[in-house]
Amino acid sequence: MTVAESPAGPATEAAFDYGPVDELLSKYRGIKGSLIPLLQGTQAAYGYLPKEAMVRIAQGIGEPLSSIFGVATFYAQFRLIPRARNVVRICHGTACHVSGAPLVSLEVEKHLGIQDGENTEDMLYTLESVACLGACGMAPVMMINDRTYGKLTPDKAVGALKDFSAAEAGSGNGAGKAEAQEASGEEE
Numbered sequence: 001m002t003v004a005e006s007p008a009g010p011a012t013e014a015a016f017d018y019g020p021v022d023e024l025l026s027k028y029r030g031i032k033g034s035l036i037p038l039l040q041g042t043q044a045a046y047g048y049l050p051k052e053a054m055v056r057i058a059q060g061i062g063e064p065l066s067s068i069f070g071v072a073t074f075y076a077q078f079r080l081i082p083r084a085r086n087v088v089r090i091c092h093g094t095a096c097h098v099s100g101a102p103l104v105s106l107e108v109e110k111h112l113g114i115q116d117g118e119n120t121e122d123m124l125y126t127l128e129s130v131a132c133l134g135a136c137g138m139a140p141v142m143m144i145n146d147r148t149y150g151k152l153t154p155d156k157a158v159g160a161l162k163d164f165s166a167a168e169a170g171s172g173n174g175a176g177k178a179e180a181q182e183a184s185g186e187e188e
C-alpha cells in the first residue's frame, strides 16, 4: 500500500497536538468498553487515527498498543492514514456493482495510479470503495467530495475526474460539464 505523507511531512512527536485525544481520555476515563467510542472520537478530531494518539490511548486505558491497533484495523470505519485533499468514493453497493462499478473502479484506479484506500503521492486524492451512497437510481455512482456523479461508464468517471482536476487547477474548463452530469444523472 502506498502511504503518502502530508506535504508538510509526518508530524513529529513534539509537534503532535494531544489535546483532543487527552480530552477524550478524560471523558471516557473509567468507563468499560470505551475503546470504540474513543477511536471514533479520535478519528473525528484528527480525520484519521494517528499513531501518536493510539499510543496515548493505549497508555490511557492500560491496554497493549497491539490490542488498540488490532481493533483499529479490524473495523473498516477506521483509517490509519490521513485522507488527501479530495476524496473519491466509488459505490460498490448491489445496484452499482451490477451496473458496472468494478470496471469504473478499475479505470479510476488506473487514472489516479492508486488502489482502493490509498492516497495519491501529491495528496490530492484519496480513493475509497463504499457501500450504497443512496442514489441507486443513478447507478453506478461516484462522489468526489460532496458532489455526486451518476450513470457512469469508466470513461465518464475518468472524464469527471479530469474535469474536477482542471477546475481545481484553476482552468475552470470542464467543471460545468461535470456539474451537468451530476445534476441530470443522464447518460450522454
Ligand code: FES
Pocket (backbone or CB within 6 Å): 091, 092, 093, 094, 095, 096, 097, 131, 132, 133, 134, 135, 136, 137, 139, 140, 141
Ligand atoms: S448501490 Fe450505489 S448508490 Fe445505492
